[in-house]
Every structure is written in C-alpha cells, then in structure tokens.
Amino acid sequence: MLGNQKSNAATSTQPELPAEDASATTELPVQDDGSVSPSNVSAASSLYEFVQEHGRTFHKYKEGKYFLPNDQHSISKFLLKGKLGLAPIEKPGRVLDLGTGTGIWAIEFAEENPESEVLGTDLSPIQPAYLPPNCRFEIDDVDDDWAYSHRFDYIHGRYLLPFIKKDWNHYFKTIYDNLNPGGWAECQETIIYFQSIDGSHEGTALQRWNTLLLQAIQRMGRSATEALRCKTYLAEAGFANLGEKKFAVPMNPWAKGKEQKAIGSMQMQNNLEGIDGITMTVFTRALGWVPADVEKLLVDVKNDLQDRSIHAYITVSVNHGISRQSCAR
Numbered sequence: 292m293l294g295n296q297k298s299n300a301a302t303s304t305q306p307e308l309p310a311e312d313a314s315a316t317t318e319l320p321v322q323d324d325g326s327v328s329p330s331n332v333s334a335a336s337s338l339y340e341f342v343q344e345h346g347r348t349f350h351k352y353k354e355g356k357y358f359l360p361n362d363q364h365s366i367s368k369f370l371l372k373g374k375l376g377l378a379p380i381e382k383p384g385r386v387l388d389l390g391t392g393t394g395i396w397a398i399e400f401a402e403e404n405p406e407s408e409v410l411g412t413d414l415s416p417i418q419p420a421y422l423p424p425n426c427r428f429e430i431d432d433v434d435d436d437w438a439y440s441h442r443f444d445y446i447h448g449r450y451l452l453p454f455i456k457k458d459w460n461h462y463f464k465t466i467y468d469n470l471n472p473g474g475w476a477e478c479q480e481t482i483i484y485f486q487s488i489d490g491s492h493e494g495t496a497l498q499r500w501n502t503l504l505l506q507a508i509q510r511m512g513r514s515a516t517e518a519l520r521c522k523t524y525l526a527e528a529g530f531a532n533l534g535e536k537k538f539a540v541p542m543n544p545w546a547k548g549k550e551q552k553a554i555g556s557m558q559m560q561n562n563l564e565g566i567d568g569i570t571m572t573v574f575t576r577a578l579g580w581v582p583a584d585v586e587k588l589l590v591d592v593k594n595d596l597q598d599r600s601i602h603a604y605i606t607v608s609v610n611h612g613i614s615r616q617s618c619a620r
C-alpha cells in the first residue's frame with residue numbers, strides 16, 4: 292500500500308533507525324503486560340531519570356498506575372524531549388487544538404502559556420471540567436465548515452488524520468484560512484505501518500494484522516498512512532518554512548540504548564492496551580470478521596508485539612509550517 296504513495300521530494304525525510312541490542316545484559320524490568328515495575332527499579336534508575344527529564348507530566352498522568360506512562364501523550368512528549376510541539380511559535384494569542392480528545396495537550400499548553408487562549412475541539416465531550424482559566428473546549432466536527440469568529444495564531448492537531456474524511460487538501464487549506472498572518476500549523480501523526488530494520492517482522496502475525504488493518508481503514512474511507520504526506524499537503528495549502536521530523540519508534544524494548552528501550556516499553560504497553568478495541572471494531576465492521584476470529588488472531592499478534600527478536604518500529608511524523616497570507620479577517 293505504501294509503495295503506491297505518490298512520490299514527492301517533500302516526503303523524502305526518513306527517521307533515524309534504532310539499532311538492535313545484541314547484549315544479553317541489558318534486561319529491563321518490563322513485566323508480561325509491558326509495564327515497568329517500580330519494585331524492580333534499580334536496573335532502570337537511569338531510565339527513570341531520563342523519563343523524568345523529558346516529561347514533567349509523566350508521573351502526574353495516570354499517577355501510580357505504572358512506573359512508565361502508557362499513553363500516546365507521554366510517548367509524544369518523550370519523542371519531543373518534553374515539548375508539546377516543534378513549531379517555533381512565540382507567545383501565540385489564540386490556539387486551536389483539533390480533535391483534542393481528553394484535552395491533555397490543550398490543558399498543558401494553556402498551563403505553559405498563560406498568555407494564550409486555548410480552544411480544544413472534538414466530536415466527544417470527554418474533556419475534564421476543571422481547567423486552566425485560559426483553556427476551554429467545544430464540541431465540533433473538523434469535517435464540517437469552520438465558522439470561528441476569529442483566526443488563530445497556532446492550530447495544532449495530533450493523531451487525527453486517520454479519523455477525518457479523505458479530503459486532506461481541503462483540511463490543510465481550511466487550517467491555512469483560519470490562521471492569522473504569521474500563524475503556525477502543526478500536526479503530529481503516528482503512521483500505523485510496522486516496518487523492521489532487518490525484515491524480522493515479515494511473515495509474522497503482526498504483519499498480517501497490520502496489512503488487514505490498513506485495508507479495513509481504507510474500506511472505511513479513511514487512511515492510516517496519509518500522514519506521510521503532511522509536508523506536501525502543507526506546501527500545497529500555501530504554508531512556508533516547512534519543518535518535518537520523523538521518529539522511528541521501536542515496538543518494544545528490542546533496540547539498543549536507554550532512550551530506545553524507554554520509548555519501546557511505552558509503545559509496547561500502549562499497543563497491548565489499545566489493540567483489542569481498535570481491531571474488534573475495525574475488523575468486524577469493515578472486514579466482516581466474527582469476534583472469535585479476531586480474538587484468535589490477536590493472541591498471536593500480542594505475542595509478536597512482545598517478541599524482542601522482531602525488530603519492528605512505527606513512524607511518528609511531526610510537521611509544521613507558517614501562514615504567509617498578508618491580510619487578517
């Protein structure tokens with residue numbers, strides 16, 4: 292499927308790939324379910340320090356449940372070295388977070404930038420009630436026509452593209468039209484496509500599951516890989532000063548180095564927790580599978596997800612660009 296993507300110079304950046312850890316002495320205290328136990332922490336004390344360094348909210352979010360966090364927000368902050376984004380923004384006045392989910396990005400952005408007014412929008416009203424005074428949420432569908440009474444200085448969307456309609460040119464143009472001159476757009480997406488540094492994922496249940504998942508998402512009129520072309524979409528919408536950074540995230544702690552092991556542990560935890568829900572929904576709806584067959588496949592896929600001899604990774608792509616339009620509304 293990815294081989295059919297339009298080639299474009301704007302999509303050429305590649306993530307730096309992790310290296311295999313050939314050492315047998317670097318065991319981390321990762322438990323069967325992928326969490327890392329604080330009772331086993333001596334071997335991981337440097338890992339703990341690293342996590343603390345790069346994400347001040349790691350222990351605050353889901354406090355006490357796991358030594359390492361297990362959610363996408365934490366993975367994102369880990370990759371971005373504790374930052375919420377990579378666009379070189381300077382005190383943006385009005386900020387919009389599209390598909391805000393729990394609102395955690397919007398809330399943290401508001402806390403870190405008290406001079407900003409942050410609006411988070413989502414289809415679902417799942418955001419908390421107690422908020423920083425400069426943060427609020429609205430129910431909205433990004434696929435609908437936008438009717439904001441003012442433009443924004445920073446529009447951010449994370450893990451959203453696979454959920455919205457396939458007219459991504461329209462999506463990025465709408466973002467452009469809703470920015471003030473000099474305003475920044477930023478998107479961060481996980482491309483749900485497993486690759487490996489050495490072909491070790493080929494022929495696995497994981498690869499079979501992944502191929503089926505991409506087919507199913509396509510049948511639902513969406514795409515889980517289109518985010519690879521974010522830079523092209525930003526350019527075509529008129530954005531300038533384009534920035535793109537891609538990260539290869541190991542699917543478990545197979546890779547060498549404490550940072551790679553930390554991010555791999557979090558990713559494994561995240562995948563193990565999320566895979567039942569997404570697979571059951573998508574495979575039964577779009578592929579017509581019966582739940583028993585989904586469950587059977589998932590037994591093998593979960594084993595693969597924890598198998599350190601499979602050197603697989605997924606790609607996270609972070610893109611930004613500035614609006615160069617000259618007249619404000």
Ligand SMILES: C[S@@+](CC[C@H](N)C(=O)[O-])C[C@H]1O[C@@H](n2cnc3c(N)ncnc32)[C@H](O)[C@@H]1O
Pocket residue numbers: 364389390391392393394395396412413414415431432433434448449450451454455
């Ligand atoms: C994977 S979550 C990401 C949440 C958040 N952006 C984050 O990074 O924590 C995707 C979110 O997009 C929302 N969403 C999906 N389709 C949407 C749409 N058409 N308009 C607005 N929100 C949408 C979902 O409700 C969900 O909360």
